[in-house]
Amino acid sequence: MKPSPLLIRLLLIACASALAVSAARIWWPGIAGGIAKLWWTGLALLTLAALLDFATGRHCRGLSGRREHPGNLALGVDEAIQLTLFNGGSRPLSLQVTDQVPAELRWAGLPVRMQLNPQQEIVTHYTATPVRRGLAAFGYIEVLASSPWNLWQRKVLLGENQDAKIYPNFLGISSLQALSTEQTLRYMGVHQQQRRGEGLDFRQLREYRRGDSQRQIDWRASARMQKLISREYQDERDQEIIFLLDCGRRMRARDGDLSHFDHALNALLLSAYVAIRQGDAVGLQCFAGSHSSLPPVKGEGSINLLLNHVYDLHSGTAHSDYTAAAEQLLARQQRRALVILLTNVRDEDSEDLTAAVQQLSRHHLVMVACLRERALDELLEAPVVDFDAALMHSAGKDFVQRRGRLLQELKARNTILADALPSEMHMSLVETYWQLKRSGKL
The missing domain is CATH 1.20.58 (Methane Monooxygenase Hydroxylase; Chain G, domain 1)
Incomplete structure (x- = not known):
């Protein structure tokens, strides 16, 4: 009291x-x-x-409470947390209600004041927004109950400790599950290139359509059915995509409310979802701070396995050693695969990065997905009004030019590039993967 x-x-x-x-x-x-x-x-x-x-x-007999919330939360997505309080006692209670919210969530709408009569139940809500991935532990519901004449307040802990997992923003994936691959790509705004020729894997027989090539016609089936029957092909399946994810200190830079690392995870999950829908297997290897890995998986449930594997991954303060990451991947991955390196490239990485890419390219098809810093674009677009601004503009332009030369050097070595702002990387990554798939290079 x-x-x-x-x-x-x-x-x-x-x-x-x-x-x-x-x-x-x-x-x-x-x-x-x-x-x-x-x-x-x-x-x-x-x-x-x-x-x-x-x-x-001094006693609050009969007062009880419980909390209801989703077991899985998405980073940056508002969720309503429900608190239910019941007064099973014989006297009215004047309450001030708050909650022991985890540090991984930003909340609004607390504390709540209420008057709870005997045998009355009240349901209230507050809003929680996850700001950091991982396991979030809720404590107890904290209630300050006033005495009958409001001269004293008693602190009462109600409910129980509860956990919730905070994942990368997977709501985009769940909204695409009912769509076909082509519908998914159109929904995301990804430009689909016209396929050159047919795919490599036979899919099914169907009636002839205007525009089908003569090579597609199955003459034996046509004779049996007394009408033209065409073979339909699909892109080759059962290929492997390995994401090489940089967990180093550069990925801690922020773009909006999310870090580069969180943007990279969102891009990874969406592109992995598209690849799994295409019948390919998706794997993961982390480097620079975390050495977590997941062998290539495919089929239903694979995206959930990937989500549960990465939801508590975080970037660290270690330096990104691309050569060591390439050697580690080559030791584990024997079968030819598309290796997608997700990182924040800078010109001082030139020697290490080109050596790693060259080493990987001997056995795999390599794509470097570069997160471009929005702050550099804003710096170059800002007006030059004084000497300090001129120095900053010159330094920024020099940095961008040296970074561009590194990307050109990688491109000259037949490395596939996806260079985009963090918030746009998911579209760039999916579009580049789809172009490779359609071209038959994968």
Whole structure:
């Protein structure tokens, strides 16, 4: 139990009136005795009331509460957390309700004040927004219950500890599950290149359509069905895509509300989802701080396996060693695959990065997905108004030019590039994968 704001105000008034009584003894000694008796009477009444209120309000029998929230949360997506309180006691309760929210969530709408009558149940909500991936641990529901005369407050812990997993923003994936691959790509705004020729894998027989090539016609089936029947092909399946994910200190840079690492994870998951829908297997290897890995997986449930593998991954402070990452991948991955390196490229990486790409290219098809820093674009677009701004502009332009030369050097070595702002990397990555798939290079 602790004194309520009302009791504290009353005690402050009593102290101020005590000073007034002391002043009256000096200035009005004739009436000071009567004023003093009134003050002592009031103090005695306040003390008695406080003691009685303490005795009757020290227990909150019958008060219970529970919390309801989704077990899986998505980074950056608002969620409504429901708190339910029930008063099974015999007296009304004046409550101030808050929650022990994990540090991984930003919340709004707490505390909540309510009046809970006997045998009454009240449901309230507050909004929580995940700001960091991983396991979030909710504590208890904290309630400050006032005594009958509001002179005391008792802290009561209700409910139980609960956990929730905070994943990368997978809502984009769940909204695409009912769509075909072509519909998914159109929904994402990805430009689909016209396929040159047919795919490599036979899919099915169907009736001839205008525009089908003569090579597609199955003459034996046509003779049997007494009408033209065409063979339909599809892109080659059962290929492997390995994401080589940089977890180094550069990926800690922020673009909007998310870090480069979180943007890279979102791009990885969406492109992995498209690849799995195409029948390919997707694997993962992390480097620079984390050495987590996942062998290539395919089929239904693979995207959930990938989500559960990466939801608590975070970037660290280690330096990104591309050569060591390439050697580690080559030791594990024997079958030819599309290796997608997700990183933040800078010109000082030239020697290490080109050596790693050259080493990987001997056995695999290599794509470098570069997260371009939005701050550089904003710096170059800003007006030059003074000498300091001119120096910053010149330095930024020099940095961009040196970075561009590194990308050109990688391109000259037949490395596939996907260079985009972090918020646009998912579209660039999916579009580049789809072009490779359609071209037959994969």
